Amino acid sequence: MTTRRKFLTGAAIGGTAALAAPAAIKAQSPIKWRLQTYSGAPLGAHVIKPQIEAFNKAANGEMEIELYYADQLVPTSELFRSLQSGALDAVQSDDATMASPVDISVFGGYFPFSTRYSLDLPVLFDRYGLKEIWAEAYGEVEGVEWISAGAWDPLHIFTKDPINSLADMAGKKVFGVPTAGRFLSRYGLIPVTVPWEDVEVAIQTGELDGVAWCGFTEAYEVGWADVCNYALLNNVTGAWCGSYFANTDSWAKVPDHLKELFKITIDQSHYYRQVWYWGGEADLRINGDKMELTTIPAEEWDTVTKDAVEFWEELASISPRTKKVVDIFKQYNEVMEKVGVPYRYS
Numbered sequence: 001m002t003t004r005r006k007f008l009t010g011a012a013i014g015g016t017a018a019l020a021a022p023a024a025i026k027a028q029s030p031i032k033w034r035l036q037t038y039s040g041a042p043l044g045a046h047v048i049k050p051q052i053e054a055f056n057k058a059a060n061g062e063m064e065i066e067l068y069y070a071d072q073l074v075p076t077s078e079l080f081r082s083l084q085s086g087a088l089d090a091v092q093s094d095d096a097t098m099a100s101p102v103d104i105s106v107f108g109g110y111f112p113f114s115t116r117y118s119l120d121l122p123v124l125f126d127r128y129g130l131k132e133i134w135a136e137a138y139g140e141v142e143g144v145e146w147i148s149a150g151a152w153d154p155l156h157i158f159t160k161d162p163i164n165s166l167a168d169m170a171g172k173k174v175f176g177v178p179t180a181g182r183f184l185s186r187y188g189l190i191p192v193t194v195p196w197e198d199v200e201v202a203i204q205t206g207e208l209d210g211v212a213w214c215g216f217t218e219a220y221e222v223g224w225a226d227v228c229n230y231a232l233l234n235n236v237t238g239a240w241c242g243s244y245f246a247n248t249d250s251w252a253k254v255p256d257h258l259k260e261l262f263k264i265t266i267d268q269s270h271y272y273r274q275v276w277y278w279g280g281e282a283d284l285r286i287n288g289d290k291m292e293l294t295t296i297p298a299e300e301w302d303t304v305t306k307d308a309v310e311f312w313e314e315l316a317s318i319s320p321r322t323k324k325v326v327d328i329f330k331q332y333n334e335v336m337e338k339v340g341v342p343y344r345y346s
Contacts, residue, residue, distance in 0.1 A: 152240035159210030217280030
């Protein structure tokens with residue numbers, strides 16, 4: 001009996017040790033990622049920081065994402081190359097600003113008059129096929145995974161001197177995003193690229209005359225409303241199109257449950273931005289007191305919307321895939337115009 005008891009005791013100890021072994025696996029160092037966003041810290045506090053904090057908390061020590069803001073690790077124009085090489089594990093940006101080498105990158109950021117409201121963009125991705133097109137395009141590029149796209153704010157122009165007509169745009173140097181800048185340059189607006197953190201000072205020193213980068217919510221949040229005197233109410237499009245990307249090797253090393261968690265918190269971020277921007281735009285146009293509102297008369301602005309049709313065809317000619325995207329925008333806008341209130345008012 002004594003011998004048997006010793007045997008059972010030893011077996012119990014051995015069994016406990018064996019069962020405890022997986023704890024050592026769980027105790028391994030967490031997966032570490034470096035993610036850089038296109039935005040500076042004041043804006044990043046809304047467009048990404050809550051998502052990263054939520055993910056890190058829910059990951060429960062298994063994974064940790066270090067968040068870096070515009071130009072902190074690499075210049076914004078080098079985000080794609082840095083992601084592809086593995087210098088960065090993930091990126092939040094629009095396709096055009098990060099110089100993605102895909103044909104559909106021209107639709108990232110602000111594509112003139114493609115949307116009227118921020119809710120249009122997720123509908124286009126989820127119900128009209130843009131999600132599949134973006135996945136296909138990035139599937140042809142080694143080293144980068146496209147994960148999700150979402151809507152930001154509408155595009156307005158904020159300047160030190162007023163814009164009351166198209167002629168007033170001529171010669172004004174503005175900080176802006178590539179595709180919209182390319183379109184607006186036909187009216188004499190001059191797109192200028194400077195580091196995000198330098199924009200406010202560049203406006204104060206005269207290096208820039210304003211920004212064509214965002215809506216009212218951002219202009220007030222990041223301080224640009226403090227150095228611009230006028231806000232043009234005519235907007236060029238209803239929503240900025242931004243995405244999340246990951247390095248392929250980094251993404252492959254993440255367990256499925258953490259991939260799902262990352263996507264869930266991205267969706268949470270998309271929802272937060274919809275509310276933050278939408279509420280801010282309305283409130284600040286009425287109650288904001290830092291900029292005087294100006295408007296280009298409707299009959300003159302109609303020429304801009306007509307010019308956009310020509311611009312759409314110009315981008316559709318890039319490739320069969322860009323034509324497919326333009327055709328989807330046309331189809332969607334046709335549906336919206338036909339359905340009327342509350343989807344479209346005019």
